[in-house]
Amino acid sequence: MASLDDLKKRISSVKSTQKITKAMKMVAASKLRRAQESAEKGRPYSDKMNNIIINLSNSISDKENSPKLLAGSGEDKVHLCIVMTSDRGLCGGFNTNIIKKAKSYFQKILDGRKILKIITVGSKGYDQLKRTYKDSIIEKISFKESKYANYFDADKVGKIIIDKFEKKEFDVCTIFYNQFKNVITQIPQEQQIIPLKTSETDRNSSEDNYEFEPEEDEILSNLLPKNISTQIFKAMLENSASEQGSRMSAMDNATRNAGEMVDKLTIQYNRSRQAAITKELIEIISGAESL
Amino acid sequence: MSEGFKLEIVNPESSFLSKEGVSEVVVPAFEGDMGILKDHISIISFLKPGLVRIFEGSNEETYYVDDGIVEFKNNCLSILTSNIFDIKKMDKNVARNVLAKAEQDTQKNDISDQAKYLLDQKIEVLKNLTLN
Numbered sequence: 368m369a370s371l372d373d374l375k376k377r378i379s380s381v382k383s384t385q386k387i388t389k390a391m392k393m394v395a396a397s398k399l400r401r402a403q404e405s406a407e408k409g410r411p412y413s414d415k416m417n418n419i420i421i422n423l424s425n426s427i428s429d430k431e432n433s434p435k436l437l438a439g440s441g442e443d444k445v446h447l448c449i450v451m452t453s454d455r456g457l458c459g460g461f462n463t464n465i466i467k468k469a470k471s472y473f474q475k476i477l478d479g480r481k482i483l484k485i486i487t488v489g490s491k492g493y494d495q496l497k498r499t500y501k502d503s504i505i506e507k508i509s510f511k512e513s514k515y516a517n518y519f520d521a522d523k524v525g526k527i528i529i530d531k532f533e534k535k536e537f538d539v540c541t542i543f544y545n546q547f548k549n550v551i552t553q554i555p556q557e558q559q560i561i562p563l564k565t566s567e568t569d570r571n572s573s574e575d576n577y578e579f580e581p582e583e584d585e586i587l588s589n590l591l592p593k594n595i596s597t598q599i600f601k602a603m604l605e606n607s608a609s610e611q612g613s614r615m616s617a618m619d620n621a622t623r624n625a626g627e628m629v630d631k632l633t634i635q636y637n638r639s640r641q642a643a644i645t646k647e648l649i650e651i652i653s654g655a656e657s658l
Numbered sequence: 659m660s661e662g663f664k665l666e667i668v669n670p671e672s673s674f675l676s677k678e679g680v681s682e683v684v685v686p687a688f689e690g691d692m693g694i695l696k697d698h699i700s701i702i703s704f705l706k707p708g709l710v711r712i713f714e715g716s717n718e719e720t721y722y723v724d725d726g727i728v729e730f731k732n733n734c735l736s737i738l739t740s741n742i743f744d745i746k747k748m749d750k751n752v753a754r755n756v757l758a759k760a761e762q763d764t765q766k767n768d769i770s771d772q773a774k775y776l777l778d779q780k781i782e783v784l785k786n787l788t789l790n
Binding site for chain 1: 666668669670671672673687688689692699700701702703704727729731736738740
């Protein structure tokens with residue numbers, strides 16, 4: 368049994384851990400509000416962009432010659448995966464969930480005897496993937512310096528992707544991120560951005576005839592690179608909201624657990640203190656009796 | 659029948675402006691300025707750097723945009739842009755900085771003709787702005 372002193376030390380150490388987790392929870396909560404706001408504000412832009420592209424791709428007459436970013440390179444050999452994670456830890460299952468989702472996708476690709484290339488955004492993803500997929504990781508990007516997700520960073524990632532696509536370094540590009548649903552639920556997502564996937568239901572919903580100025584192809588070839596940056600930006604916004612949400616609930620749990628632990632240890636401490644007193648009393652009494 | 663149409667301006671960070679009952683919007687489309695009135699045919703076009711003018715009754719508002727896409731459909735005009743400023747609230751110094759950056763960019767040799775054209779447009783508009 369641990370001595371009284373040890374127990375005392377333990378209690379105070381758990382208490383100071385609890386203080387830290389509590390503070391982290393508060394910080395995450397205030398950051399979350401901001402991140403959530405910007406994630407919600409950013410949605411109209413990416414939704415509208417998506418709509419326009421769907422409308423455009425519907426009205427394009429010459430599907431064969433449509434831009435490569437929309438139609439793909441015609442092959443399905445090299446897959447590029449953008450795994451977007453956080454730069455900081457202590458956020459519950461946030462990073463693990465994305466990695467899990469990504470890993471099962473990687474396995475599918477490797478089983479299909481295709482070539483896998485990975486770009487990690489955020490240092491945590493790189494740390495977790497480098498053990499198994501070190502050779503596949505072609506680039507790691509991290510935005511530790513920027514406090515909040517901003518479009519400029521997203522544009523940088525988008526440019527890297529487009530650059531690699533134009534050099535024919537990959538055929539299909541998929542991004543992995545967490546979609547923010549609410550504070551306790553974040554859904555890991557995989558989204559294919561090159562070639563662009565438009566679901567059938569979306570196609571049927573818009574049958575309008577548009578007038579274009581300049582021509583469809585020209586608009587599309589200008590719009591598609593922008594769309595990639597926009598999608599990345601959306602993913603970054605969703606990710607940062609998810610990260611804070613996940614951290615907040617993780618830290619909330621940690622604080623509660625620390626509280627329980629302090630209670631348990633305090634009971635144990637009191638019991639052993641009581642036992643020590645009783646033991647001393649017995650010693651005194653039996654000493655007095657023997658006289 | 660209502661007087662005007664709906665206007666929405668969004669940038670990646672947020673929804674910048676949303677208005678009902680706008681009577682006319684003039685946008686700097688890629689192939690020349692374009693005025694859009696109610697019941698215009700559905701259209702999608704690009705913006706070059708320039709001024710967006712919004713008329714609402716006798717009111718007029720002017721914004722500067724760097725680039726963007728416009729979509730008009732069912733009497734709803736959406737403008738997607740990455741950079742937009744209200745002319746009245748615009749800081750002259752900010753404008754000057756953007757102008758200086760653009761002027762630097764035109765000096766580079768490796769830019770395409772199209773990019774150069776856009777930059778020239780930008781410089782011209784910004785020069786006008788900073789002079790006033």
